[in-house]
Amino acid sequence: MNTMRRRLPALLAALGLCGMAVTACQREPDGQKSIHAERVDVGLVTDSPGLSFSDHKSDPRGFDVDLAHGVVGHLGQDQKAVPFIINNVGQRDQELLDRDVALVVAAYSITKARNERGIDFAGPYLKTDQAFLVRPGEKFGGDQIGGRPVCVIDGSTADQATAAWALDGTDPRVRSRQTILSDCIALLKEGTVDAVFDDEIVLYGYLGELPEEFQVKLPGRYGQTQYYGIGILGGHQDDCRAVNDALREYLTGQWKTDFTNNFDEIPADRYASVNPFLPDEGDMGKLSCQVKDEPVP
Amino acid sequence: MRQRVHWAELLGMLVLVGINAWVVNEQYGDLAKSIALVVGVAVTILEVLSYFEVLDEITGWRVNFRQSVNAVSIVASVVLVCLVVWPVVEYFRSGDVTDRVMLENNLGIDPGEEVGVRVDDLPGDGRDLKIAFAVKSQNPDAGFCEPFTYLETTDPDDPERGRQNEDSNFEFTFPTGASGRALEFAVVVRNENGDQNCAVNVTTEKAELKR
Numbered sequence A: 001m002n003t004m005r006r007r008l009p010a011l012l013a014a015l016g017l018c019g020m021a022v023t024a025c026q027r028e029p030d031g032q033k034s035i036h037a038e039r040v041d042v043g044l045v046t047d048s049p050g051l052s053f054s055d056h057k058s059d060p061r062g063f064d065v066d067l068a069h070g071v072v073g074h075l076g077q078d079q080k081a082v083p084f085i086i087n088n089v090g091q092r093d094q095e096l097l098d099r100d101v102a103l104v105v106a107a108y109s110i111t112k113a114r115n116e117r118g119i120d121f122a123g124p125y126l127k128t129d130q131a132f133l134v135r136p137g138e139k140f141g142g143d144q145i146g147g148r149p150v151c152v153i154d155g156s157t158a159d160q161a162t163a164a165w166a167l168d169g170t171d172p173r174v175r176s177r178q179t180i181l182s183d184c185i186a187l188l189k190e191g192t193v194d195a196v197f198d199d200e201i202v203l204y205g206y207l208g209e210l211p212e213e214f215q216v217k218l219p220g221r222y223g224q225t226q227y228y229g230i231g232i233l234g235g236h237q238d239d240c241r242a243v244n245d246a247l248r249e250y251l252t253g254q255w256k257t258d259f260t261n262n263f264d265e266i267p268a269d270r271y272a273s274v275n276p277f278l279p280d281e282g283d284m285g286k287l288s289c290q291v292k293d294e295p296v297p
Numbered sequence B: 001m002r003q004r005v006h007w008a009e010l011l012g013m014l015v016l017v018g019i020n021a022w023v024v025n026e027q028y029g030d031l032a033k034s035i036a037l038v039v040g041v042a043v044t045i046l047e048v049l050s051y052f053e054v055l056d057e058i059t060g061w062r063v064n065f066r067q068s069v070n071a072v073s074i075v076a077s078v079v080l081v082c083l084v085v086w087p088v089v090e091y092f093r094s095g096d097v098t099d100r101v102m103l104e105n106n107l108g109i110d111p112g113e114e115v116g117v118r119v120d121d122l123p124g125d126g127r128d129l130k131i132a133f134a135v136k137s138q139n140p141d142a143g144f145c146e147p148f149t150y151l152e153t154t155d156p157d158d159p160e161r162g163r164q165n166e167d168s169n170f171e172f173t174f175p176t177g178a179s180g181r182a183l184e185f186a187v188v189v190r191n192e193n194g195d196q197n198c199a200v201n202v203t204t205e206k207a208e209l210k211r
Helices: A002-026 A063-075 A089-097 A112-116 A157-164 A181-190 A200-209 A237-251 A255-262 A281-287 B002-028 B031-051 B054-059 B065-092
Strands: A039-045 A080-086 A119-128 A130-134 A149-153 A173-178 A195-199 A215-217 A226-233 B101-104 B114-119 B128-137 B149-153 B161-163 B169-173 B183-191 B200-210
Touching: A039 A063, A039 A089, A063 A080, A063 A119, A063 A237, A063 A255, A080 A089, A089 A119, A089 A226, A112 A119, A119 A200, A119 A237, A119 A281, A130 A157, A130 A181, A130 A200, A149 A157, A149 A181, A157 A173, A157 A195, A173 A181, A181 A195, A181 A200, A195 A200, A200 A215, A226 A237, A226 A281, A237 A281, B101 B200, B114 B128, B128 B149, B128 B183, B183 B200
Parallel strands: A039 A080, A149 A173, A149 A195
Antiparallel strands: A119 A226, A130 A195, A130 A215, B101 B114, B114 B183, B128 B169, B128 B200, B149 B161, B149 B183
């Protein structure tokens, strides 16, 4: 009986601790960013004119930036997107996995491999083929493409797509992998490489900055269609669906205006009747909110 | 001395039961059926022993003769029903023939390309063959191909579409009384968004032969 008396307070204390633990689990863990906060931290990579660019003196601007503000605005009346600058595209996964940001809007392609790493996506909000950026007047296509030196961003989906390129001289060869696209552009300017291979929309963004210096070539058989999504940590499917709902409002409203304003170098006949860069509802159903479990921190 | 002989008899019978279980399991590969048979046989042996009062002598239990006979009858009936019903169930059950489906040129297939499918020497009397294929992006780091990929058979009169996780099933019916059952056909990889570079690997998820 005495033993029982001694154990009772300890038991009650333990029960109390358990109760506190359960209550704590219902809240966002400390430091984790949420889409329900008044200020929603949105990861952006600012080295891509047209999509998202900053000279570090002014605020970032571009399609991704407009979209981030638009979608967060549709999430809640009092909510505001706060840009969180990610150094380069290679760090997007880690910023989400580290819970440093609630969302990532940074030319972030939806891939199965990212889903498997615990990164989920709302969207897509934009789709794009992959293409080559070359010097004006450069003959690059068909027979002239074999063995030509090409630059890609290290670890990007464009880089991954080059894995299928043959090494028998009939296909282009990756001669340089850079961390940021502007370094690839510099190599193209100085003639070290003959082309930069990346998403068509990214290359058109650069063309907007330097229209006289480059041209975009759609190569047809190289690269895959990319679907840009809004990155969100896996295991938060309700949040993901809420972002989808906000995105739907944006896609049927402001999307067209923001697209035209930010990509004025894309020939108008490219989207005269149907805009190939605009995803449809079916794409959203197949690609978004797929990750059920939250990755372990 | 007398008891030792009985224990030896019991041990011998248990060994026989073990051999029986091993044979049944090897032949049918079905553990549940084996266990049912073994239990049935073991109970029967015990009942027979009790009938001859051997069990009574060993254990000191008093077993009623009439109850023993009833129990033996019930167990024998259950075993008999199992033996009769099981082959019937087996006959109508689908046979897994996944390992009989051979694929050719099935890795890194771009949209528009064909995968050769050959199915030889199907066992049993099945008529309806159902094959489910699985599609996986060849390079999951480069994009997302699976949701937009579907398969078609090469028969232009009866193209069937399949999509991973939905209805990637193809059904074929062999004519009644066919002497041999084998198939050779091709499936074409398609991409509904027209992405010509979405290469996929095609594998057989499951193939069943139904009667």
